[in-house]
Structures are given as structure tokens and as C-alpha cells.
Amino acid sequence: MRVVIAEDNVLLASGLELLLAEAGFEVAALTVDAVAFLRAVDEQNPDVALVDVRLPPGFRDEGIRAALEARRRHPGLPILVLSQYVEQQYAGELLSAGGGLGYLLKDRISRVSEFTDALLRVAGGGTVMDPEVVSQLLARNPITALTPREREVIALMAEGMDNQAIAGRLFITDNAVHKHIGGIFTKLGLAPTDSGHRRVLAVLRYLDDQG
Template sequence: MRIVIAEDAAVIREGLVQLLADRGLEVVAAVADAEALLAAVDEHRPDVVIADIRMPPTHRDEGLVAAVELRRRHPGLGVLLFSQYIETRYTDRLLADGPAGIGYLLKDRVLDVDEFVAALHRIAEGGTALDPQVVSQLLGSRSGLGALTARELQTLELMAEGLTNTAIARRMDITQRAVEKHVAAIFTKLRLERGEDEHRRILAVLHYLRGSNGAQS
């Protein structure tokens, strides 16, 4: 996997480079601002970008703006955004073209190296990796999802984190068959037409995130 990192804090940036190299991943560029990020991706064509949301010069949303532009320029590029804080107001912009290949983690999630690397692989393969704390905050307002039961909402929350049915079964301490029933009910109640289950899974997550975020604004 080829990766470009954009992080203005030198210690974090260099630590990420070393951490990923130790896991056999190739960091083709590590830069400190959004302009350099755009240039690095155009030059190296990585599989995944890891970018801080807040970068120079204003430290507001430069990383997010660059990520949106990079997804426009390079369809299919995986993007993992970092933040020190939960910033759910960015969710709609991040997911405008769908959640496939998108991640949003809090920076302290890097401390669990296995989880962090697994999230990168999931994003590179077109999956989703959302921080559980971000998902939990979105769950606080869940417009349009009132038809789902508590267990179905919990299942959808874990789907939004990017977990497979097997992983969801372990987290909820239920059988995989029970998870499959919850997922099927979610598809039905959200009126997602039959088709590829992976496609419907992405649509369900997008519905959940957009509905939750819309209720907060």
C-alpha cells in the first residue's frame, strides 16, 4: 500500500512514517500543509491519503478541503482524515460522494496500531473506517431512522464504523445469523432496493450519517 501523509506537527508526522514503515507500508511522501498534499498526490498517485483536518495557514479545514479536491481529481483514492476533536459538522462534505474509501479517526486512535493499520487496509479496499466516538455522537440525533429497533440501530452504528458482520456479531455478542437478520431489516426499513449487499451496506451507512448529521444542524 502506498500512502501520502499530511500533518503539520513534525513529531506526529515522523511518528506516523515510522509506524507505517514498521508494518511494511510504503509512505511515498509526508508533507506539512494542504498545498503540498495536493502536489504530492498528483505526483505519487498513492492508494490512501492520511490528512489532518486542521492545517496551515488557518488551522480550520484545509485538510478536508484538500481531501474533497483530491477525491474529485482521483476517483477511488482512499482518504483517512484525522482530528484532535470530534467535528461532525464536516461529515456531509466528507461523504458527499458516498462513504466508500473514507475514514475519519481521532488522533489517539493511532495508539492502537493494529486497529489503525486495519482501518487503512479497509479504506484502501473501498470500505469505511469511522471513529466509534464520532459515530456515537452522531447517534445522539438520528433523524429519519425512527423505524429501526435499538438492536438494528446498534448494528447500523457498527456498520458505520466499518465492521463486517462477523466483527459486529463479536461486538454485540450475538450470532452472525442474528446480525444478518438485523442488516436485512435495516435494508428493508430504509427502503434500499435489492442489489449488491456491499452497495446497499454503503447506502445504509450514508443514510445513517447524513440523517444523524442533518438532525444536528
């Protein structure tokens, strides 16, 4: 699996390259800014991209903007965004772009198997959100219409878990998970015609409802 990386910290970039190579990935390009990243994506046609939220020259949102532009140029390109801190605006904006996207805090990289699993999940079209990001976003935007169990379910949905994984985490049946998710969709006003992205839309509606 070929990866393009956008990370201006030389030590971290080198570490990522080594870590991914040992895990069986091929690093097709290492870039340090948004312009070089977009050029590398165009030239290398990677299977997945890793992008730092903040890149030169402004170290503000260049990385997230580059990620969204890469998706515009290459629809469906899987991208995992890395951030030093929880940046709620960027996390929500990324989720709105659909599946095959993820947002992880950089300290998650040290948990190698967890990090590579997240990258593979994103490459496979899934949505991955760092548990700390989910926790802070949900704490900021509770929706009182959801039951405590439904809030637990939607938090795990935001982490990218499927129904079976949620059932295992909460020690409930698959049927119970399906029922809770149906309740979430109903309370958040998501019609069956939205089925393609309803899980992502549910998380976004949950986060934005009281914004």
C-alpha cells in the first residue's frame, strides 16, 4: 500500500517513514508543505495520504485545506489527518467530507498497531476519529434528545466502529446496536435516502446541533 506523507517536522516524518516501512507500507513521497503534498498526490496516485493539520508557511490550516483539495482532485482519496492538539473545527470539517477520512492526535502514533490499524481502516473507506477528539466534541455539544446509551453508540460510531464492534464494546447484541442507531437517525432527522453517509451525518448533526 503506497502512502504520501505531508509533515514538516523532519524527525517525525522520518519516524513515520520507518514505522510504515516496517509495517509493510511503501512511502511514495515525503513532503513538507501543502504545495509539495498536492504535487506528490497528483504524481504518485497513492492508496492513502497522511497529512499534518498545520503546515508551512502559516502553520494554521494549510494541511486540512490541502487534504480537502486533494479529495477534490482525486475523489475518494483516503486521507488520515494528524494533529498535535484537538482542533474541533478541523475535525468537524473533515468528517463532513465523507468516508475514507480520519483524524488522529500525534501521540497515537506511538501505539504502532493502533496507528497502522487506523490507517488501514481509512484506506479501506472507513472513518476514524481519535477517541480524545470524539470525547471533547461530544462534551461540547451534547444533544439531550439522545439517551445515554445512544450517546455511547454515536461516540463509537464516530471512532469508525461497525455495529459488531460497538456491540462487543458495550456488551449488547447486534440487534440492540441496530435499534439504538435507528433511534439516533430518527431523532437527528436523517432520512433513509441519506443511507450512504448516515453514520457520518449523524455524528456531524450531533456535533453541530447546538452550535
